[in-house]
Structures are given as structure tokens and as C-alpha cells.
Amino acid sequence: DQQVKQNSPSLSVQEGRISILNCDYTNSMFDYFLWYKKYPAEGPTFLISISSIKDKNEDGRFTVFLNKSAKHLSLHIVPSQPGDSAVYFCAAATGGDYKLSFGAGTTVTVRA
């Protein structure tokens, strides 16, 4: 039972433009959401997170938006850079245990 879904397996974007990654979840008990970036053969690297009491969180080039009524979140990367080419995972957790449920990932390719 996939509780976190990333329906776009891949995204190609030109350098300097905006990358928008989407994530949907089904479990209304999720109250904390994270985005991770992963290069091949490496572990996930934490990018940004958001609590359910907020609808936006920004950190440098990364902004996460949360729409609780739609059970949807998105990650915006502006401007996109070649080093952003990687797999991006959306993850969600409930309560205080921070046991994460992950989506299947979106592969981002930034074109020069």
C-alpha cells in the first residue's frame, strides 16, 4: 500500500529554469514531510522539510509547498543547476517517531 506517491518518474528542465516536483499522499495522519536528493550509489541527502502547521517553507533555491486539503506537496527548485540532476524522493511521517514513508522518486535531469 503506497501511501506516498510521486507520479512523475522523470523530469527534464533547462538550466536556469524552475523545476517543480510533485508528491501526493493518502494518509491524513502524516504531519511532517521531507524531500531528499539521491545520487546513484549514495544515500539520500536531506534537502528541506515542512510541518503540517505550515503551507510553505523556503531554504535558498528550494521551496516546499503543502496543500493539506489536497494531500499534495511540491518542491520548487529555482534556478535549476546541473548539479541538481539526481533522484528526488518525497517522504512523510506521523507523530513523533519520524518513521518515513517514501515515494518512488522522480529523476531530474537539468540540461545545459
Added chain:
Amino acid sequence: DTGVSQNPRHKITKRGQNVTFRCDPISEHNRLYWYRQTLGQGPEFLTYFQNEAQLEKSRLLSDRFSAERPKGSFSTLEIQRTEQGDSAMYLCASSQANTIYFGEGSWLTVV
């Protein structure tokens, strides 16, 4: 380097053999997690510890899998009688508050 450390990074083993992975979390992180990731999928939760107590185990963790965190510091994940379906990347993560940091993973190939 004060990140989450895992070893070995790669392990190739014959079916039926036992393997053990070690995870050293970020110092003073009281929570430690194990996940498994296969190609094309996101990481899947296996188990987690708060200090030395194992608080939850996923149903993915069959009886052949055992994890320990004896002194609330490093942790080991042992897989007994490995099967080809165990081939995956095993990820360890640790947290103190609400940010979870992952190690670089241990690749297991069962032949």
C-alpha cells in the same frame, strides 16, 4: 566526518550465507533507523531504535533479519540464510529531533 557511517559499503555473498552490516549514527542521535531500497523504489522502513530499545519492526523484516543497538550507539543488521530477494541497498539513518540523516548505504548482492 561526523555523518552516519555504514560498512561495508558493498557485500557480495552466496545464497544461504549470513551477512552483517554496521551503522555508526551521528554522535548523540538517540534514534536510529534501518531502511531497504531496491532499484526503482523509494527506501522502505525496516526497524528503528530509540537509544538501545527497538521500538518497531516492519513486517518486511522476516525472522531471518535481526537488528541490535546494544549500547544505544552503533547498530548492526544481520541477515541469516540470505536469499536472492535480499539483494538491495540497506540504509541506516539517525535523528535527534525532526531531521533524519542517512548514511551512504550498504549494497548487498546475493548470488
